[in-house]
Amino acid sequence: MELPISRKKIGPIEIKVEVGTCSLPSKAEEIVTAFKRELSRFKEEGIERWSVTHVGCRGLCFRTPLVEVKTPHLGKTIYQNVKPQDVSQMVVDHIIKGKSLESLTVDHFYQKFLSKQERRVLGNCGEIDPDSIESYLGAGGFSGLEKALKKMRPEEVLREIKDSKLRDRDALAFFTGEKLETYKKQVKRPKYLICSGEGEASEACISTALMEGDPFALIEGMTIAAYCLTGVERGYIFCRKEGHPLVIKRVENAIKSSREKGYLGGNIMGTSFGFDMELKENGEVFHPKGNAVCCKECAHLLLESGGNGPPVEKPLYVIDFETLWHLNNVFNPETFANIPLISKHGSSWFRAVGRPESTGTKIFSLVGDVKQGGLVEVPFGTALSQILSLSNNEMNDIKAFMLGGLGSGFLPKELLHTPLSHSELESMGNRVGSGKILIIDQSHSMVDMTCYAVQRMVDDSCERCQPCVQLLNSILTLLDKIVEGHARLEDLFLLRQVAENLRENALCEFGRLAPTVILSSLNHFEEEYRNSLV
Secondary structure, eight states: OOOOGGGSSBOOEEEEEEOSTTTGGGTHHHHHHHHHHHHHHTGGGTBOSEEEEEEOOOSOGGGOSOEEEEETTTEEEEEOSOOGGGHHHIIIIIIISOOOOTTTBOHHHHHHHHHTOOOSTTTTTTTSOTTOHHHHHHTTTTHHHHHHHHHOOHHHHHHHHHHHTOBOSSSSOOBHHHHHHHHHHOOOSSEEEEEEOOSHHHHTTHHHHHHHHOHHHHHHHHHHHHHHHSSEEEEEEEEESTTOHHHHHHHHHHHHHHHHTTSSBSSGGGSSOOBEEEEEEEOSSSOTTOTTTTOHHHHHHHHHTTSSOOOOSSOOOOSOGGGOGGGGGEEOHHHHHHHHHHHHHOHHHHHTSEETTEESEEEEEEEESOSSOEEEEEETTOBHHHHHHHTTOOOTTEEEEEESSTTSOEEEGGGTTSBOSHHHHHTTTOOOTTSEEEEEETTSOHHHHHHHHHHHHHHHOOOOSHIIIIIIHHHHHHHHHHHTTOOOHHHHHHHHHHHHHHHHHOSSHHHHHTHHHHHHHHHHHHHHHHHTOO
16 A cells, blocks of 8 residues: 555554453454554554553443544544454554544544543543553552652541541442541451452442453552551452453452552552552352352451351341441442542542532443443532433433432432432432442333342342341232232332331341332332232
8 A cells, every 4th residue: 555755654553442341242352453463564554653552441331342543643533332343444544544434433422421520530441551550650640659658647648538528439328537547446456458349339330340440549549548547458359250350350460560569568669668458259159149249248258267258148238337347447449449539639629529428529320221321420419310411311211210229219200300419319318329320211110120129139138137038028028919910008008117117127237228219119109009009
């Protein structure tokens, strides 16, 4: 292929291919290989300096895999739904001829998708190579740790976390700084930190996206947390082996690279502080179906038992959070990933977005009856209607939605404009939860949806205390009776009474949260229940 003299030297060329759990089925690895092969072939055409790197999830899960091509002539272009067979044409047309492929470009929509987001925690996902510590350092990585170790005392770091009003990015949403302070006061030894990579946030793909796309941020956050606690010398990251091979690979590599570069181990960054960590792969030890493996409580029990855990069939849930000191050292990846940002920029910067009682940003996962699902990061206080508009989803056909997983409740479409903050949702008897947003359209029966949710809770219950064992099964029996069309009005009253009884008498957070889905469904969709009665 003969090119004009002015185009003989082409470069540097930078190509970033989205390689994550969601894009692997679309042959993302083959796309990487194809780009390397094609670029090598065209060296005589002037392509000399080029790089092809893996990056994490960018959030547009319905258009994966995304490929970013950056050239001196055209700048940065994002392509969507790329296939291995598209690569040859992309190299010839875009890189050599300098003409983008309009049929594959996603630029305009992608800018709209990003416009209302505040990508702080997800900032590196889709931008850096998660396998390269140099790439993380080039994006300012470990600067929060450096500031903490070299310019701040442990108590000052802890004060910044407390002043930021950061809340755990999980169902209970405790203030992270207060939990750390409580754990710091404990005298029991040894002390350690735990990152639970499973649970609701994993089901929502939030934990997976962070651990695959920015694993060094998790390591940095855990190390800063350990420094402010004093006396914590080891951390453990728990992740289920099945279904997460890429998470395992990238986290293990990140731990190894961090240790080699002096960001883990003894005398970190030339200081007297030492901290190390390891990845614990948990199979189906606690739950043969793989549900709720490595919840906070299971993560602790697995560690205490030396790696295998007690031979129980279902996950163990907490009876009394306040009296179990060890739970103050367990957080999920999103919570840990916020800590380097607080250390680097300060608590005032962190509080500048969000609401007074819900500071910072939250990652939400849009699933269910949506045309275009994915991950978005927005300030607390953003309405769900705004999140839906980011992904070009229409609201006309929506009947209901659920926030934060099964411990949350069903809400009607009239509440789509409610600000997503802890105070707003708690005032309605709901919660932010993990960030999973399930959209339900008009084709679904809310009685059926509630029955399905309760069945999931029965499956996940540890069956160790009578309130959950008896009352959850009683609720399921009543719901089945309604679904089958055999229930009477008194059964509806009884259903509400049993749910309220469970909320009042449950011995753990799981049991106390479980009735939310039943009561919210009854409160907002009672007419559907009445229409199913005899």
